[in-house]
Amino acid sequence: MNADWSAGTAARARVHAALGEPARLAVVELLVLGDASPSEVGRALGLPSNLLAHHVKLLEQAGVVERSRSEGDHRRTYLRLRSAALAGLVPGAAGGSVTGVRRQASRVVFVCSRNSARSQLATALWGQRSDVPTASAGTRPAERVHPLAVTTARAHGLSLTRARPRHLDDVLRPDDLLVAVCDNAHEELGAVHPDRLHWSVPDPAAVGTEEAFDDAYRHLADRVDRLAPAVRPATEGS
16 A cells, blocks of 8 residues: 555645534635634634634644735734635535535625725626626725726726726615625625625735736636525525
C-alpha cells in the first residue's frame, strides 16, 4: 500500500475530516450562499461562542473558511467560504443544487452603499446566469455609475451603459431577495430585512484601479454562480 499520498489527496482528506462533524457542515452550508460574522453564524445555528470558535478554527485550518475584516465596522470580521477548497466534494460550489439550500424570490436585488459598482456588476452578472429578474440599489446612492465599473463590465461582455444609481427605498419590494454586496450596506441595514444575504466584497472604488475592479468582478461572478442555481421564481411551486 502506497502511503506517500499526493499533496492534493492529503488536502482533500483534511477537508473531508473538517466536514465530518454536523456543526461544521452546518457552518459550511450556511456560508454557501453568503458571508456572515461569527456572531451571526452562532445565532443562526444556536452554537455558543466558544464551541463555534473551535469549529471555525478547524475549518480555517482545512482551508474551507477564511476571514475578512469589515470595511465598515473594523471591529467586525466576516466568515467566507473558500469554494475552491470544496471542488469535487459535497457540499460543493454549485450551491443550493448540491446542499439543498434553496430560496424563492420574485426578484434578486443587489445593494451596496453607493450603487455605483459592485451592485451594478452583480446585477449584470445575474442577468446572464438566471431567469429570475434582478435589480440593484444603494443605501446612499451616487450620482452615476463608476466609469471603471462600466469598463470592467464591457471587458466581460456586459453592459452598464444604461445603469443608474437608485435608492433602496425606491426599488425594494416585499417578496424580493436582498443581497448586500458590501459591508457598509449590510451593517447600515442592521436588523432591517433580516432574511437578506451578505457578500463581503472589497470596495474597488477605494483602490480605484482596473485590477481592483476586475478582482471585484471575479468575487461577484463566483458568488452569483453559487446563488443562481439555488433561487427559483416565487411563482414556481415549492
